[in-house]
Each structure stands twice: as structure tokens, then as C-alpha cells.
Amino acid sequence: MYELKTKETDSSVIEFIESVDNPRKREDAYKLLDIFTEITGYEAKMWGTSIIGFGKYHYKYDSGHEGDAPLVGFSPRKAKISLYFATGDTQREKLLKDFGKHTKGKACVYISKVADIHVDVLKALIKQSVMFLKETYPNQ
Numbered sequence: 001m002y003e004l005k006t007k008e009t010d011s012s013v014i015e016f017i018e019s020v021d022n023p024r025k026r027e028d029a030y031k032l033l034d035i036f037t038e039i040t041g042y043e044a045k046m047w048g049t050s051i052i053g054f055g056k057y058h059y060k061y062d063s064g065h066e067g068d069a070p071l072v073g074f075s076p077r078k079a080k081i082s083l084y085f086a087t088g089d090t091q092r093e094k095l096l097k098d099f100g101k102h103t104k105g106k107a108c109v110y111i112s113k114v115a116d117i118h119v120d121v122l123k124a125l126i127k128q129s130v131m132f133l134k135e136t137y138p139n140q
Contacts, residue, residue, distance in 0.1 A: 006048040013044045013052055020076050028114045029076040035119065036072060039126040051075045057137045071130045080110040085129040095125050
């Protein structure tokens, strides 16, 4: 049976942010913490050793694979800051057009610093992702 690596933990979000070496990334992590908390209304929780997540949902794929994941989150990694939004949401692409300087993967959007993006668009991305996941996985 597949074992999820990224699970919600009791580790301290503040201690994790304080352990970020780069002072600018640490400052950006606190800005993101405030933004994600304000928009979602959820308390920040550590997921695994390096993801700060907000809220959670239970997913189950047609393959039978299932698990829990944060609704949205971020991680101040060495190279870039990873922002985690819902996959499969067609509204995400529309919003990203006005987001600012970023790159993207399937579930992640990568930024170098908060100053490179439009915070209002970030807030819209967070709201849209939470709404999409709550509609897609209702019984949470």
C-alpha cells in the first residue's frame, strides 16, 4: 500500500520559518503566512518537513489512491518559494496571466520573492483554489 510522505504534523510553523537561512525568504514566508491565514481563515499547519498548509481535504482518485492534503500552502525552499494550489482548476491559468513573475508545475507555482507578484492576484488564486477543492471534494 502506498504511504503518503506529506502528512500534517504538530511541528511549529514559526520554528520552521525561523529556520529558513535566507533573511529575505524568511521575511517573505511571514508575509505569505499572513496572506494565506487572512484569506483562508485556517490556522497554518506543517505538512511534512517543509510545507506550510492551510485547511485540508480528502481526495480519492479513480485508481483508488486516496489521502489528505492541504487546500493551499507554500514552502520557502532554497531555490524558489513554492505555492501550492489545486490541480485541474481551469481558473488558475486565467489568474496566473496577471500574477507577475513566476514559473509553474502541475500543482506548484514558483516565485523568487513576494515583491515579484501581484498580491491581489495571489489572494484571488488562494480563494479560487479553496473554492474549487471544496466543490470538487465536498464532504469535508
